Amino acid sequence: MRIGIDVGGTNTDAVLLDGSTVLAATKASTSRDVTTGIVQALDALRAQRAFQPGELTAVMIGTTHFINALVQARDLAPTAALRLGLPATASLPPMVDWPRRLVGAVSGRAYLAHGGHEFDGRHIAELNEAELRAHAADMAAHGVRSVAISSVFSPVSNEFELRAAEVLAAELGPDVALSLSHEIGRIGLLERENATIVNAALRELAAHIVDGLIRSLADYGITAPLYLSQNDGTLMDVEYARRYPVATFASGPTNSMRGAALLSGLGTCAVVDVGGTTSDVGVLSGGFPREATTEVSIAGIRTNFRMPDVVSIGIGGGSLVRETADGPTVGPDSVGYRLTEEALVFGGSTLTATDLAVAAGRADIGDPGAVARLDPTLVKAALDRIAVDVADIVERMRTSADPLPVVAVGGGSVLLPDDLPGAGGVHRPDHFAVANAIGAAIAQVGGEVDRVYAIGSGRREAVVDEARQEAVDRAIAAGADPAGVRIVDFDEVPVPYLPGNATRIRCKAVGDLQLPA
């Protein structure tokens, strides 16, 4: 048995799973301290289905806590960014393109030092340890508690980041956390560095949250290992989570999609997750979310995280419905968490999308009598509007002429009809409201490579094999069962204007978590 928990901004959802069978499921309010909400969720699961802590083999948690901390600029540690690349890169120092407010929130200090590699592994400049020690002394003098280290072309060679980390660790002592860019991002110095600085700023919070999670499970008598979900739908253990909190940033929509895949039995489908304020539409391919190809900006900071390609529209259960001369409109504004006070079916005076679903007999929520007198023409027109808008997004996300089944999840999915225009039947699996917690519970572990290779004549096969093997090795190192690791994503893009058929290869391997017997 395993437990999956999704700690969202509003709700904490939890499920108890045996294999892929849902034994119990619950939805509770998220607590300010995270851990209280988790204990409440465990209590609620136990009330539905008694279990002994010893029966659990793993607990998986997905949380938006870290991304929310960044967006709200709270609980961030005083952070320094050290970049190895001089004499190159001086024109755009670290955090140059950050919102000033966030630079202030992390007390951000930027340092440039010699080092870095060329695309082919040559050194731009040698590392200068005296220079690094001087920077370290300045960091210590300014109360820096976490450091992000980046080096030019570190995805090609991590040598300088590792050596600089040794020097800084010796100077600053064990209480200063070090985050290395080659472990966090891909090619694109500023974006990778940004992600690393954000990670560094979250390290103290990560330690605090992880300790809290471990403690609350231990207090519950649970000794099974704890994992956190990552952006790409794979898991990390708690030690990894302490060091890479930034890897949790997009786990919410990813878990929701992965859960939808399990519940519906469809590995390739569009998933529509209808919440209170928005509907998020993503596409699963082979059980994993398709990744966004564009850069992702979070709280005004450009990064190149692996994020799922999700399009959101402002239609949810709490969306306001208005009549206009051109027919009814739905959203994008929403009553949000005040749905249970303001919607007509809850005795309020605001016409919401949920009221439409109840009036049309699609849902049994609150008092159906309160919407009995709604004009059926209005109800139908507004629900049709929702169906057309959602169908349009689904259509846009399609990548081929092949039919793409649609799976609806989330509490607000009662708004959708049984057939979407142009997309066919809508799958509504059981337990659709807790798909995100299920997604957390079934997550796998993965490994990834993203690097520029020089492919000599006749060497392509060997280089491709090498990249694939490294991805597989990384997945196994992260805890995957070696028996079932497979490549789920492979992308090869030639780099123009470089000799030796320079080619950027991205490769991802995943496998089931190897659980202790």
Next chain:
Amino acid sequence: MSWKLGLDQLTDLARGAALLGTGGGGDPLIGRLLVEQAIREHGPVTVLDPEELDDDAFVIPTAMMGAPTVMVEKIPSGAEPVAALRALEAHLGRTADATMPIECGGINSMIPLFVAARTGLPVVDADGMGRAFPELQMETFSVYGVPGTPMAIAGENGESVIIDTGGDNKRMEWISRGVTVRLGGSSLIAEYAMTGADVKRTAIPRTLSLALAVGRAIRQGRENHTDPVTVLRETLAGTIYTHLRVLFSGKVTDVERRTVEGFTRGRARFTGHDGHSTLELRFQNEHLVAVVDGDVVCIVPDLICVLEGDTAEPITTEGLRYGQRVTVVGISTPDLMRTPEALDVFGPSCFGLDHPFVPVERLVPEAP
């Protein structure tokens, strides 16, 4: 007629430059950040209309060469492009009165602005490609007799290299490409030093203004909920890039790329929203030719631009992904780029294409 370019115009300019990159030219983003930082430190840049130049004014264009993919990782120190300019000035024994782009598409729209902000020199509102091209001899400067060399190349260690191949601009390209690889795959250059009279005779005028207007048109179209392509068409009608034709609307159904002699060559296929008609684009860094259902509808040097279906944001060949919904437009180039001499330097045959150049406004006669 001169004007000031400030921070608030850079995003529009970068978007317009990406469109004029016609699929290549390198992402202007790093360039934009460089210029932003330089303008913050040194103030706005003065942009000169080419007609304002004295005939004997001395202009030294500046640019980056090499792999844009390298530059997003190994960002310049910031000293290199100015060092290249100074090295060429020292070699020629004459100081520049202004700098100028050699290429208005992609990242090279930005490098001269960076140089201008750092040195206080004005930048001339003109360039030598009128778009983006993959090689340094593919310049109207070159077509109409301005030698590219002496040329200066600078790297981040303060080193500079002077190349002089006389009037042979193809050989200049060949040698400088090798030096650039030694410098790590990207370098900053100063070349095609010329007089004001030569600028007026050989450059494509007002292409920085054009990029700015194009980027602004797309943004305003979006903001006003009008079709950005329509706004773009109206904007171009008043310029020397007079004709915009919508070549195709549909989805990317196949992309194939390979590296040949240091260039990304390949093709992309699109299927129309009707599910029947198809578009094939061939590219070598930049788009070369568009073929709809077997008929050539636009060919180099006319511009072929792939725009995101809803927002009209330009998409590069590297950014093309299966499933994207796009609008593909063809844009006519100025007469200076369509003469027999110009087509000998950057026409279809220079890219191994058999089809002769035919203006897009003749291939697709009626604006749909």
